[in-house]
Amino acid sequence: MADSILQTENLTKEFRGFTAVDSVNLTIERGSIHALIGPNGAGKTTVFNLLTHFLPVTRGAIRFNGTEITGMKPAQISRLGIVRSFQISAVFPHMSALENVRVALQRKEGRIFQFWQSERGLSRYNARAEELLDMVGLSSFSKALVADMPYGRKRALEIATTLALEPELMLLDEPTQGMGREDVERTTALIKQVSAGRTILMVEHNLSVVSALCDRITVLQRGAVLTEGDYATVSADPRVKEAYMGKAA
Amino acid sequence: MTNRNILIVLALAALMVAPFVVYPIFLMKILCFALFAAAFNLILGYGGLLSFGHAAYFGGAAYICGHALKVWGLPTELGILVGGLAAGAFGAVVGLLAIRRQGIYFAMITLALAQMAFFFFISADFTGGENGLQGVPRGYALGLFDLSNNITLYYFVLAICLGGFLIVVRAVHSPFGQVLRALRDNEDRAISLGYDVERVKLLAFVLSATLSGIAGATKTVVFQLASLTDVNWHMSGEVVLMTLLGGVGTLLGPVLGAGVVVALQNTLASGPLSAWVPVIMGTIFVICVLAFRRGIVGEINALIKRSF
Numbered sequence: 001m002a003d004s005i006l007q008t009e010n011l012t013k014e015f016r017g018f019t020a021v022d023s024v025n026l027t028i029e030r031g032s033i034h035a036l037i038g039p040n041g042a043g044k045t046t047v048f049n050l051l052t053h054f055l056p057v058t059r060g061a062i063r064f065n066g067t068e069i070t071g072m073k074p075a076q077i078s079r080l081g082i083v084r085s086f087q088i089s090a091v092f093p094h095m096s097a098l099e100n101v102r103v104a105l106q107r108k109e110g111r112i113f114q115f116w117q118s119e120r121g122l123s124r125y126n127a128r129a130e131e132l133l134d135m136v137g138l139s140s141f142s143k144a145l146v147a148d149m150p151y152g153r154k155r156a157l158e159i160a161t162t163l164a165l166e167p168e169l170m171l172l173d174e175p176t177q178g179m180g181r182e183d184v185e186r187t188t189a190l191i192k193q194v195s196a197g198r199t200i201l202m203v204e205h206n207l208s209v210v211s212a213l214c215d216r217i218t219v220l221q222r223g224a225v226l227t228e229g230d231y232a233t234v235s236a237d238p239r240v241k242e243a244y245m246g247k248a249a
Numbered sequence: 250m251t252n253r254n255i256l257i258v259l260a261l262a263a264l265m266v267a268p269f270v271v272y273p274i275f276l277m278k279i280l281c282f283a284l285f286a287a288a289f290n291l292i293l294g295y296g297g298l299l300s301f302g303h304a305a306y307f308g309g310a311a312y313i314c315g316h317a318l319k320v321w322g323l324p325t326e327l328g329i330l331v332g333g334l335a336a337g338a339f340g341a342v343v344g345l346l347a348i349r350r351q352g353i354y355f356a357m358i359t360l361a362l363a364q365m366a367f368f369f370f371i372s373a374d375f376t377g378g379e380n381g382l383q384g385v386p387r388g389y390a391l392g393l394f395d396l397s398n399n400i401t402l403y404y405f406v407l408a409i410c411l412g413g414f415l416i417v418v419r420a421v422h423s424p425f426g427q428v429l430r431a432l433r434d435n436e437d438r439a440i441s442l443g444y445d446v447e448r449v450k451l452l453a454f455v456l457s458a459t460l461s462g463i464a465g466a467t468k469t470v471v472f473q474l475a476s477l478t479d480v481n482w483h484m485s486g487e488v489v490l491m492t493l494l495g496g497v498g499t500l501l502g503p504v505l506g507a508g509v510v511v512a513l514q515n516t517l518a519s520g521p522l523s524a525w526v527p528v529i530m531g532t533i534f535v536i537c538v539l540a541f542r543r544g545i546v547g548e549i550n551a552l553i554k555r556s557f
Contacts, residue, residue, distance in 0.1 A: 078443035
């Protein structure tokens with residue numbers, strides 16, 4: 001068996017008797033881009049929330065690099081190297097793009113509680129932050145207030161901020177949602193570029209993005225795994241068509 | 250930048266000559282409340298948490314400092330420091346209990362614990378109950394300067410309050426201040442970047458409580474009195490009013506707000522409207538919330554931004 005970075009075993013989440021995620025067994029291979037797809041309400045985002053512990057797990061186990069991480073705090077998960085994005089762009093709107101990235105670098109360097117130091121000392125992270133902004137095509141935005149940036153740029157900034165932590169595993173929740181075609185293409189290329197040397201798990205609705213990027217696809221339906229495989233296998237599966245389109249007449 | 254430096258020099262010069270123009274006790278009262286409001290603003294304006302129990306730190310430190318000076322006979326500076334540290338320690342306990350909650354729940358827990366502190370101070374022996382802790386000696390600054398002289402005391406109080414204010418300014422413009430801003434902007438994202446947001450908030454809360462305590466302890470030295478007014482929940486409300494009126498989340502706003510509120514109270518208390526002070530304060534509060542939410546400094550900043 002190939003080297004797996006993340007594994008779930010019978011991962012289950014119940015909300016007052018409603019089972020949102022039902023005994024999901026996922027294995028994410030190291031270095032792959034893995035997609036989680038499925039119709040609305042299939043439980044994709046809930047799986048994300050469970051993996052990053054933004055929601056407590058009802059039953060089952062999560063293992064990262066072979067160590068059980070179930071029950072840890074979300075911030076701990078992040079420090080282990082699993083960093084997520086959100087469906088709604090997760091940026092700090094009242095800070096500049098540079099400061100957004102720097103906040104991530106600060107955490108990594110442990111410059112968190114120093115209330116007696118001048119913030120000017122943070123300029124030592126500027127070079128690295130600019131480098132990351134440049135990587136996602138935002139070098140001209142570094143001084144801009146994030147609230148004033150276009151939507152697609154905010155998503156790119158989110159990726160730069162995540163990359164600042166050099167995560168082993170990136171979880172992207174619908175990275176191209178709400179984007180025009182040009183932005184979708186740019187983001188797809190960006191994800192491809194940053195996937196080098198790391199593992200990505202993404203929730204995505206846009207199937208052309210999935211087919212262009214993903215090595216492996218897991219289809220969820222009503223909280224359970226419907227099928228899994230590469231794009232060709234999954235898209236040929238009649239049950240997947242049925243899940244998306246409803247039963248053929 | 251040079252314009253700003255000129256303004257700072259002018260302001261410092263004004264503060265130096267002020268006690269020869271205006272009654273020094275009144276000025277010192279404003280200074281103490283200015284530091285209190287600036288410390289409160291650290292947690293409301295920069296931490297995004299509404300504490301409704303800051304009187305406990307202000308008034309608690311007032312009592313403890315008074316006791317330390319009067320009974321233990323500590324030097325004045327040390328008494329004030331003890332008051333501030335005690336307030337910080339109590340702030341840490343309250344913070345640990347309240348920090349996981351948000352919005353109204355956070356406010357209610359801080360209020361409830363502050364009320365417990367109030368009942369402690371009303372019933373404890375050393376506080377003098379309804380009479381307050383009276384006749385606190387002012388002592389000597391650094392063992393040299395006699396603080397019974399109001400002008401000397403003024404410079405002593407000015408140094409403490411300016412020092413406290415500079416700590417607030419530095420904290421806001423520090424690596425920690427950046428983290429606080431990020432947290433206020435998007436808490437979930439801060440968590441997903443690996444920040445332990447509860448610990449960050451707790452530090453802000455303890456800093457705020459400690460500096461509020463320094464303000465309350467200094468006030469005890471000025472008036473030679475710690476009383477129930479200082480720990481009453483009205484005091485918690487007043488500091489909210491000062492901060493909002495002056496401009497929450499701005500550095501100078503709370504200082505200005507404190508000046509306006511204290512000046513109003515003093516003017517009105519001696520005139521024919523003295524019985525109406527709470528009504529007038531309430532009206533100002535309502536107008537402030539309805540018409541200019543950014544407060545005096547916030548509105549001025551917005552105006553400057555619009556016109557350039």
